[in-house]
Amino acid sequence: MSIESPVVDVLIVGGGYGGLAAASTLYRATHSLIIFDSGVFRDAKAKPIRQIPGWDGIDSSKYRAIARAELEQTGLCSFVSAEVSTLRPEGSNLWMATTIDGQTYRGKKVILATGCEEIYPDIPGYQECWVTGIFPCMYQFGYEEHGCESAGILVVDKLAGVLPQVMKLAGDTHKFARQVYLYSNGNAEVTAQLQALAKETPFVVVIGQPIVQLVKESTRAVVTVELADKTRHVQGFLVHQPYTKLAGQLPTQLGVEITPMGDIKVQHPFPATSVPGIYAAGDCASPFKNAAMAIASGVCAGNGLARELPSSFDC
Numbered sequence: 001m002s003i004e005s006p007v008v009d010v011l012i013v014g015g016g017y018g019g020l021a022a023a024s025t026l027y028r029a030t031h032s033l034i035i036f037d038s039g040v041f042r043d044a045k046a047k048p049i050r051q052i053p054g055w056d057g058i059d060s061s062k063y064r065a066i067a068r069a070e071l072e073q074t075g076l077c078s079f080v081s082a083e084v085s086t087l088r089p090e091g092s093n094l095w096m097a098t099t100i101d102g103q104t105y106r107g108k109k110v111i112l113a114t115g116c117e118e119i120y121p122d123i124p125g126y127q128e129c130w131v132t133g134i135f136p137c138m139y140q141f142g143y144e145e146h147g148c149e150s151a152g153i154l155v156v157d158k159l160a161g162v163l164p165q166v167m168k169l170a171g172d173t174h175k176f177a178r179q180v181y182l183y184s185n186g187n188a189e190v191t192a193q194l195q196a197l198a199k200e201t202p203f204v205v206v207i208g209q210p211i212v213q214l215v216k217e218s219t220r221a222v223v224t225v226e227l228a229d230k231t232r233h234v235q236g237f238l239v240h241q242p243y244t245k246l247a248g249q250l251p252t253q254l255g256v257e258i259t260p261m262g263d264i265k266v267q268h269p270f271p272a273t274s275v276p277g278i279y280a281a282g283d284c285a286s287p288f289k290n291a292a293m294a295i296a297s298g299v300c301a302g303n304g305l306a307r308e309l310p311s312s313f314d315c
């Protein structure tokens with residue numbers, strides 16, 4: 001049997017950087033909150049946080065635990081460690097969240113901070129190398145590998161559609177590796193275009209052979225790339241940015257407008273969605289998917305939503 005909890009001001013779905021930042025703003029505006037979290041964080045495989053001043057190299061679960069403890073001690077924020085399976089309007093002024101165990105919770109407003117998930121390309125060995133040997137971002141991962149003889153970029157999926165951007169990524173990668181190999185995985189058109197773009201860039205080598213498999217070696221981030229012509233390249237690390245998709249079904253269920261890039265469409269600077277009463281923050285609502293941006297948009301969502309809620313003196 002479901003036990004009804006009191007109505008809170010805001011239901012925040014997602015307890016990552018975006019949701020926690022929204023909560024840390026809303027409690028300071030005296031609003032009550034429930035933060036739901038199913039615990040599937042995007043950076044789960046990469047423990048240390050980078051590019052957050054004061055927290056560089058700290059385990060991301062420690063960061064979340066400290067933020068959660070801070071919020072809990074305010075007396076205005078409670079946490080529910082469960083997935084929200086449905087969110088629907090109840091009357092004209094309330095939203096009702098139901099968790100997978102059937103519990104229901106009601107709030108006046110909603111913030112979606114549900115994150116996104118990677119869609120890995122269909123290359124044998126890719127998933128085994130993800131994060132340990134394939135890096136999505138040079139500035140989060142490259143520094144520790146500085147001084148490599150060579151590294152590779154997988155120019156497949158999303159990256160195959162943005163070749164000038166790939167050349168910029170090659171420049172980023174060259175900060176850490178003397179030579180940068182661009183692998184087009186047998187795509188002749190991409191190979192030809194990369195060769196044209198890389199003509200004047202001596203540190204870039206374009207490889208058109210299909211990839212047979214990627215093998216994570218035991219040393220550091222080293223990956224061996226095995227090609228169809230039986231050659232093998234031992235690379236200090238690989239770089240790739242896979243496609244991402246919104247995590248879970250709530251954005252679709254709620255009918256919020258989605259951008260052509262697949263993120264929740266929000267206004268700026270206060271990230272209201274197309275559905276009144278619902279804001280979105282973090283990776284689910286931005287093409288720039290990193291922790292600092294998620295924190296910034298969470299703070300903006302908190303600010304924007306606080307102004308839609310009445311003062312407790314008027315309730």
Ligand SMILES: Cc1cc2nc3c(=O)[nH]c(=O)nc-3n(C[C@H](O)[C@H](O)[C@H](O)COP(=O)(O)OP(=O)(O)OC[C@H]3O[C@@H](n4cnc5c(N)ncnc54)[C@H](O)[C@@H]3O)c2cc1C
Pocket residue numbers: 013014015016017018019036037038039040041042043045046048049050051052082083084085113114115116131136140247248250281282283284289290291292294
């Ligand atoms: C490998 C890797 C390493 C990274 N390293 C860094 C780094 O060093 N520095 C940096 O700035 N960025 C880094 N990033 C990016 C960073 O992890 C993301 O930008 C950040 O996690 C986004 O925060 P978020 O709150 O939007 O989403 P998340 O941190 O993914 O949190 C979303 C939360 O919502 C929950 N959730 C989703 N749906 C529901 C639901 N229906 N009910 C309840 N809960 C739900 C999930 O379980 C999850 O806990 C990295 C990304 C990757 C892939």
